Amino acid sequence: MEKVLEARHIDKYFKKPILFQVLKDINFSVAKGEFATIMGKSGCGKSTLLYILSTMDTDYEGQLFLNEELITGQSPNKLAYLRNKHIGFVFQFHYLLAEFSVLENVMLPAKKLGEKSVMDIEKEAIQKLGVLGIEHLAKKKASMISGGEKQRVAIARALINNPSLLMGDEPTGNLDSHNSDNVLSIFRQLREDYGLSLLIVTHDKDFADKSDRIITMEDGRILI
Amino acid sequence: MINRKVILNIAKTHLLTKYKQTIVAALGVTFGIGSYITLSGFMTGLNGMLDDLILNQTPHIHIYNEIQPSEKQPIASFDEFKNTFNVVHSVKPKQTQKKIHNALPLMNYLNRDPKVRGALAQVKVQIFYIAGSIEIGGNLTGVDVMKEAELFNFNDYILQGTAADLKNNDNGILLGIGLAKKMSLEIGDRVQISTIRGEIFPLKIVGFYQSGIGDIDNIQSFANLKTVQRILGEPENYVTDINVKLHDIEQALPLSKRIEQQFKLRAIDAKTANAQFETGTQIRNLITYAVSATLLIVAGFGIYNILNMLIYEKMNDIAILKAIGFSGKDVQLIFLSQAMIIGIIGGVLGLLLGYFLLITIDQVPFKTEALPTITTFPVNHNIIFYIIGICFALLSTFFAGYFPSQKAKKTDPVRIITGQ
Numbered sequence: 001m002e003k004v005l006e007a008r009h010i011d012k013y014f015k016k017p018i019l020f021q022v023l024k025d026i027n028f029s030v031a032k033g034e035f036a037t038i039m040g041k042s043g044c045g046k047s048t049l050l051y052i053l054s055t056m057d058t059d060y061e062g063q064l065f066l067n068e069e070l071i072t073g074q075s076p077n078k079l080a081y082l083r084n085k086h087i088g089f090v091f092q093f094h095y096l097l098a099e100f101s102v103l104e105n106v107m108l109p110a111k112k113l114g115e116k117s118v119m120d121i122e123k124e125a126i127q128k129l130g131v132l133g134i135e136h137l138a139k140k141k142a143s144m145i146s147g148g149e150k151q152r153v154a155i156a157r158a159l160i161n162n163p164s165l166l167m168g169d170e171p172t173g174n175l176d177s178h179n180s181d182n183v184l185s186i187f188r189q190l191r192e193d194y195g196l197s198l199l200i201v202t203h204d205k206d207f208a209d210k211s212d213r214i215i216t217m218e219d220g221r222i223l224i
Numbered sequence: 225m226i227n228r229k230v231i232l233n234i235a236k237t238h239l240l241t242k243y244k245q246t247i248v249a250a251l252g253v254t255f256g257i258g259s260y261i262t263l264s265g266f267m268t269g270l271n272g273m274l275d276d277l278i279l280n281q282t283p284h285i286h287i288y289n290e291i292q293p294s295e296k297q298p299i300a301s302f303d304e305f306k307n308t309f310n311v312v313h314s315v316k317p318k319q320t321q322k323k324i325h326n327a328l329p330l331m332n333y334l335n336r337d338p339k340v341r342g343a344l345a346q347v348k349v350q351i352f353y354i355a356g357s358i359e360i361g362g363n364l365t366g367v368d369v370m371k372e373a374e375l376f377n378f379n380d381y382i383l384q385g386t387a388a389d390l391k392n393n394d395n396g397i398l399l400g401i402g403l404a405k406k407m408s409l410e411i412g413d414r415v416q417i418s419t420i421r422g423e424i425f426p427l428k429i430v431g432f433y434q435s436g437i438g439d440i441d442n443i444q445s446f447a448n449l450k451t452v453q454r455i456l457g458e459p460e461n462y463v464t465d466i467n468v469k470l471h472d473i474e475q476a477l478p479l480s481k482r483i484e485q486q487f488k489l490r491a492i493d494a495k496t497a498n499a500q501f502e503t504g505t506q507i508r509n510l511i512t513y514a515v516s517a518t519l520l521i522v523a524g525f526g527i528y529n530i531l532n533m534l535i536y537e538k539m540n541d542i543a544i545l546k547a548i549g550f551s552g553k554d555v556q557l558i559f560l561s562q563a564m565i566i567g568i569i570g571g572v573l574g575l576l577l578g579y580f581l582l583i584t585i586d587q588v589p590f591k592t593e594a595l596p597t598i599t600t601f602p603v604n605h606n607i608i609f610y611i612i613g614i615c616f617a618l619l620s621t622f623f624a625g626y627f628p629s630q631k632a633k634k635t636d637p638v639r640i641i642t643g644q
Contacts, residue, residue: 051638056547077551084549091641095544097234099241109548111230157548169641 002032003068004165004197005053010062012048012220022048024220026062030165033195035187037208040217046201047169049217053199054089054167055079067164084113088158092170095154096142102129102153103138110160121160128156132186148179155186159196166190168200172207184210231554234545235561238538246566249530253570253621254577256523257613260516261578264612266585267512269603271505277436278501280377282494283344283467284476287324287483290490294318327463330487334468339475342375344368345463347452353445354416354424355407362403362443364417366452375469384411385431394451396430402442404432417455425455524620527570528627531563535628542632543640556633563625564618571617575610 012023022045030036038046051057053064055071058079064072066086071079083089096105106125110116116124129135132152137145142153151171158166166187172180184207190196200211208214216223239246293315299305324330327345334343347366352359372378373387383401390396399415409415411429418424427447434441447455453462470476476493483491495502535542542555550558582603590601 051641054547057636057638077553080546080549080551080554083547089547091547095540095547095641097541097544099237104237108230108234108545111233112227112549112554114227114230161549 003029003065004032004034005030005199006065006068007049007053008063008065010049010052010060010064012045012052012057012060022220023052023060026220026222028215028222030197030199032164032197033191035191035198035212036200036215037211037213038199038201038215038217039203039205039208044217045220046217050167050169050199050201054087055083084109085161086164088155088161088163088166090151090154090158090166090168090171092173096150096157098141098143100142101138102134102140102142102145105142105153106157106160109157113161125156125160128159129153131159131190132156148175148182151175151179151183152186155183159190162194163196165197165199168198168202170202170204171200172202172204180204180207227554228557231557232561235558235565238534238541238558239562239565242534242537245530245534249527249534249566250570250573252526252530253523253567253617254573256519256526256620257571257574257617258577258581260519260523260616261575261609261613262581262585263519264512264516264609265578265582265603265605266601267508267515268606268609269601271508271512272604273598273602274508275505278498279473279494281381281435282497283376284470284473284494285468285480285483285491286494286497287330287466287468287487287489287491288464289320289322289324291317291320292490322464323458324463324466324489326461327466328461331463331466334466337479339470339472339479341469341471342371343466343468344371344375345449346465346467347449347456347458347462348464349452349456350420352418353403353407354418359418360403360406360443362400362445364397364445364447364452364455366449367446368449369446376467381433381435383432383434389430390446390448393428393430394448395426395428396447396451397427398431398433398446399429400441400444401432401434402438403445404429406442419455423455427451520616520620524616524624527563527566527621528624531559531566531621531625532628534562535559535632538632539635539640542635543637546635546637547641552633555635556629559629559632560622560625563621563629567617567621567625570621571614574617575613578610578613579605 006029007026010023010026011021014020014022026049038050040046048057052060055064055066058076062072063070066082071082074082097108100108103122103125106128107121110121110124111118126135126138129138132155134149134152134156137149137153142150145153151174155171172183175183187198187200188210191198198211200207202208297312297315299310299312331343331345334340345368349364349366351362351364353362367378369378369387369390379387382398385398390398397415399409403409407415409429411431413429414426415429416424416426433444433446435444450460453460456462468479470479473494476495480491480493483489545555545558546552582605585601586603588601590598592598
């Protein structure tokens, strides 16, 4: 099976305040079209792992493959490009650029990638917003919409470059159950309709139960 | 190219949404640059006025015969005392004529020199002004008045009356204003002057002369060259001084040295003649530079401060931008371009502010007895201040933006997102 993301023997140390090994020999992979969740107690290292996998954190030992290509040790510019093109990211807190309109927020990663004309990007952004059922918000300012809407805008932004993988750091952690169900169904739908791979860190057992695979972590190791 | 557009767009949005902050930052630059230009223009304007006060009326090279002792005393030519140690007491100056020998050919020679703008003959003579039974000592200078007006701004120093009035009147005199006050004389009156030999001539007052230096105005008067030659009973080739104006004042020293050697005359360049004045100019310039540098540095720190705050406020945005695929360099460029936009807008406004302030200062009345031609404060609209101003605005905003943006570049998005 085709692997979107693979981690081999990943170790990570926190050097301050004392030397502490957060991640111990992490080996796992996410297949194409797979909906995986990472669960574990607070402090078990799941967020740390996610940020390593997202290529934002480069201070680790071991090897990381994206679309079967080694990305460990690549230049920051190249990593930024890979992140832009192949990885969509959704945070616990909405994390939109408050000064920009919803549409501009969604368009931004595609503009950065610069593969399409602004007209095409705009069309696509509106289409993504449509998929998430919020195209009527397009012209609003990002700071003027509700929390659940912000999270959906963030998902639309994560999808704009048609990434191979969508990562989430507790994307529903800050939402009520209604919105949280909403996000979950959006994720499932995206997987089915577009074959998107998903890797989501969550605390929410109900949420995790509805995914294809649950990766449980404890004390810096993967249990299952 | 596309990248740059996206980055500029983000920078623009940041600046526009925080427009109050942007305006404050830009105004910081504006006031810094504006006050730099105003101050430089005003101070150098004043300096220039003081320089002109001296240099406009001083010739670049002044050639005359100086009364001085012979460098080689007669005993030195006497062979028998060649190898002895000779002491000459009470050395007296050599008897020389005041007149410059062969003055007319010398002037022709100087006027042909491409470095020379003009060489003018003068006859200086000591006279007495006679007011009833009182004799006031003074100087009368015979000049080629039209050329003096052309080369040495002579018209600036004539009160009531013009150079042409003098030119057209063979018995005319431009009387020093101090003298005129002492003797209660008006234009059209006659003043009697007496030469050292005692001959008395009546001259008609066609105007007053005011140099701005009281001591000069109390003794100095001007008449036509021919008039003075006639008073002295000397022929047309009787010239006591030659004033030379050059195209470039820097050439004065070498040329004066050459003239001294070649013609055995005394030739003094303006800078040597006004050495202490030069020192004053240099110190005033130094003060100007020090004050402008201080202004620019203060402005620079203001800009740095505001940009630093701007970037701290935008930490969240920096993390998001990095997470969605903007590289550190992109983020740095966003903040750097914000700084540069502030610098350009603030700088250009600063140029305008400086320009308008200078124009305003230029209109403020400033009357002083010492400077008859000055009616408003002098300013110097030198383009170089505007160039320095805008360059500094750009440079300082670049550096003020560079260090905070370097920080933005290095910021670890994970730390911000995870709230560590």
